Amino acid sequence: MAKSIDTSAITKHYQREFERLHGNSNGSLTAWRRAALDQFSASGLPSSKQEDWRNLNLGPISGEYFVATPAPELDLFNNLDFKYLPRTPRLVFVNGYFTAELSDLSQLSDEVKINSLTYLLKTDPKQVAKAVLGNTPESTNPFDRLNAAFFNSGVKIDLPARLIDPVTIQLIFITRPTSDNQVFHLRNLINIGSGSQLNLVEQYIGLGELNYFNNVVTDVVVEENGGFECTKIQAETPSGNQLSNTILNQQTDSRSKSLTVSMSGKLVRNNLLLALRGEGAHGDLNGLYLGRHNNVIDNHTLIDHIVPNCTSAELYKGILDENAQAIFNGKIIVQPDAQKTNANQINRNLLLSDKARVHTNPQLEIDADDVKCSHGSTTGELDSDTLFYLRSRGISTAEAQALMVNGFANEVLETISDDATRELVINMVSDWFINKSEIS
Amino acid sequence: MIEIKDLHVSIEDKEILKGINLSIKPGELHAIMGRNGSGKSTLSNVISGRDGYTITKGSITWYGQDLLKLSPEDRACEGIFMGFQYPVVIPGVNNMYFLKAAYNAQRRYKGEEELDSMDFISLIKTKIKEVKLDESFLQRAVNDGFSGGEKKRNEILQMITLEPKLAILDETDSGLDIDALKIVAEGVNNFRNPQRGFLVITHYQRILNYMDPDRIHVMIDGKIVKSGGRNLALKLEQQGYGWLDEAAAV
Numbered sequence: 001m002a003k004s005i006d007t008s009a010i011t012k013h014y015q016r017e018f019e020r021l022h023g024n025s026n027g028s029l030t031a032w033r034r035a036a037l038d039q040f041s042a043s044g045l046p047s048s049k050q051e052d053w054r055n056l057n058l059g060p061i062s063g064e065y066f067v068a069t070p071a072p073e074l075d076l077f078n079n080l081d082f083k084y085l086p087r088t089p090r091l092v093f094v095n096g097y098f099t100a101e102l103s104d105l106s107q108l109s110d111e112v113k114i115n116s117l118t119y120l121l122k123t124d125p126k127q128v129a130k131a132v133l134g135n136t137p138e139s140t141n142p143f144d145r146l147n148a149a150f151f152n153s154g155v156k157i158d159l160p161a162r163l164i165d166p167v168t169i170q171l172i173f174i175t176r177p178t179s180d181n182q183v184f185h186l187r188n189l190i191n192i193g194s195g196s197q198l199n200l201v202e203q204y205i206g207l208g209e210l211n212y213f214n215n216v217v218t219d220v221v222v223e224e225n226g227g228f229e230c231t232k233i234q235a236e237t238p239s240g241n242q243l244s245n246t247i248l249n250q251q252t253d254s255r256s257k258s259l260t261v262s263m264s265g266k267l268v269r270n271n272l273l274l275a276l277r278g279e280g281a282h283g284d285l286n287g288l289y290l291g292r293h294n295n296v297i298d299n300h301t302l303i304d305h306i307v308p309n310c311t312s313a314e315l316y317k318g319i320l321d322e323n324a325q326a327i328f329n330g331k332i333i334v335q336p337d338a339q340k341t342n343a344n345q346i347n348r349n350l351l352l353s354d355k356a357r358v359h360t361n362p363q364l365e366i367d368a369d370d371v372k373c374s375h376g377s378t379t380g381e382l383d384s385d386t387l388f389y390l391r392s393r394g395i396s397t398a399e400a401q402a403l404m405v406n407g408f409a410n411e412v413l414e415t416i417s418d419d420a421t422r423e424l425v426i427n428m429v430s431d432w433f434i435n436k437s438e439i440s
Numbered sequence: 441m442i443e444i445k446d447l448h449v450s451i452e453d454k455e456i457l458k459g460i461n462l463s464i465k466p467g468e469l470h471a472i473m474g475r476n477g478s479g480k481s482t483l484s485n486v487i488s489g490r491d492g493y494t495i496t497k498g499s500i501t502w503y504g505q506d507l508l509k510l511s512p513e514d515r516a517c518e519g520i521f522m523g524f525q526y527p528v529v530i531p532g533v534n535n536m537y538f539l540k541a542a543y544n545a546q547r548r549y550k551g552e553e554e555l556d557s558m559d560f561i562s563l564i565k566t567k568i569k570e571v572k573l574d575e576s577f578l579q580r581a582v583n584d585g586f587s588g589g590e591k592k593r594n595e596i597l598q599m600i601t602l603e604p605k606l607a608i609l610d611e612t613d614s615g616l617d618i619d620a621l622k623i624v625a626e627g628v629n630n631f632r633n634p635q636r637g638f639l640v641i642t643h644y645q646r647i648l649n650y651m652d653p654d655r656i657h658v659m660i661d662g663k664i665v666k667s668g669g670r671n672l673a674l675k676l677e678q679q680g681y682g683w684l685d686e687a688a689a690v
Binding site for chain 2: 383384385386388389390391392393394395396397399403404406407408409410411414
């Protein structure tokens, strides 16, 4: 039995927080925030009895009063470990706040409009209001509502139409809490103009041993014939939590490829909605989740085929060791108009310990008749025939297992188009495998 | 080099091998022929150290030491290679990377320096020509999408790269067309030398037309019932195994 949660105390806590932070504000954005908070208060936190939250123990983020934080002192990020800091244009956020000292936008084209939301909220709240009110559909997700009420940072990226060269941007969100139970509500608003291409690397890096909660909402619109490739890397600490809600809207003939790599984290829950709104759109949805210790990683994806002639391909793979637990819930909806849809979904899981667990649940809801849809799911251990084959060539058991596990992950990692990004992720994943017994 | 004495092997209490005696000396090529289910593959699996077999009696010695005490990887490093009847597909693991990992694991075992990537690439590029596989096979995942013949040639590539003292080929000829069969046989023939032994396990004598076996053994129901020279294979080709069943029943 999951421990019962006193929801009313939690909602009261967030109401008090809201008064503290926004009690004196008004305007359309504040009204929108307040409406979201009221909805959150009415629904409360989800319970594991609700279909969308089944099998997930929300204890780590619902049993504590998470508190929003002020901007960090500069010395907080003087000694950060930048092992994985990439080279190309980057924006670095520490504890939710944009830090110019660590960022480098010198190589970014002037045509790209990019701003931190903290800055925009201060200088031009109407622009933020316009973006969130226009973009964001009514959400029923309590954490999405909580984010709407509280978000105070993140990034807004606007690519104009018809850029000749693809634009690559790295977003690095470093979380190093200064006390227990801090919450960071981040919101990223991305618009890719017709015919332009954005390659985004979104990295979450947790540091330290304190308990925290990142609540991230990302809204992406890919206009006609535009392209979007996103590699999201979640490397939270064993006591860090992340809930993320991503909505990816695609217009006619647009393409998207997103990869979510989740490694570590006390509780990681990703909601990803891919909405194919314009004919001829194609979306690739890939994921790799790596869990050990008591990590809980939950991926809920929904691919919504709304119009005809769209295609989607989904590949999620998980590797779970020790007491880790994963949930994969992949839903594909083909709406009545969406004839000639082609959608396929694969979920594969590798369990490296007797105690690791996975719940996998593919769901197809098909309301059109001329469609091709497939799904498949497997869960297993390392194959003993393969292990013997490798050993019979002189390779030790440990090395053979490492080869096989890396090979299992590679199928997903090889989908990354950009060489430098692929190398970055492969190195991070290799380090994850090597650090097996380091953190415990 | 290898000496098998009165070997009895069971799988889950069912006796599969019922007293095998076999001795292979450096330079010799032995062939074991027999129907499906006669125990041929069990013998090659036991020599290479696969799990799941219980040795109830007998011994295998390798240059005087007890082979059965060694792990599969140590047997490989000691110079025993098995070409698989059904080579496994390993998605996501690059063939070149796998070959290099195996090659360097064996170098380490012998206390030799490992080859770096550049040196290994030039080595493997000369080897792959011998089995007539395109270099692109090195960049693919191990056996992934390979045809039956390509998988078997990839086994031979591993053999000539790892340079074992004893090569066991378990039904390497099964499922091969005549061209692929010739390439495999040629790979073996070019690889023969006075220091190296071979154990070729086969259902049909066809592959033996392209090789020059020193000794042929016929296995029926877990026992070697007849041993002889080349002519034995030809007789089996003409008359089948039936005339030997009586000998097996004794």
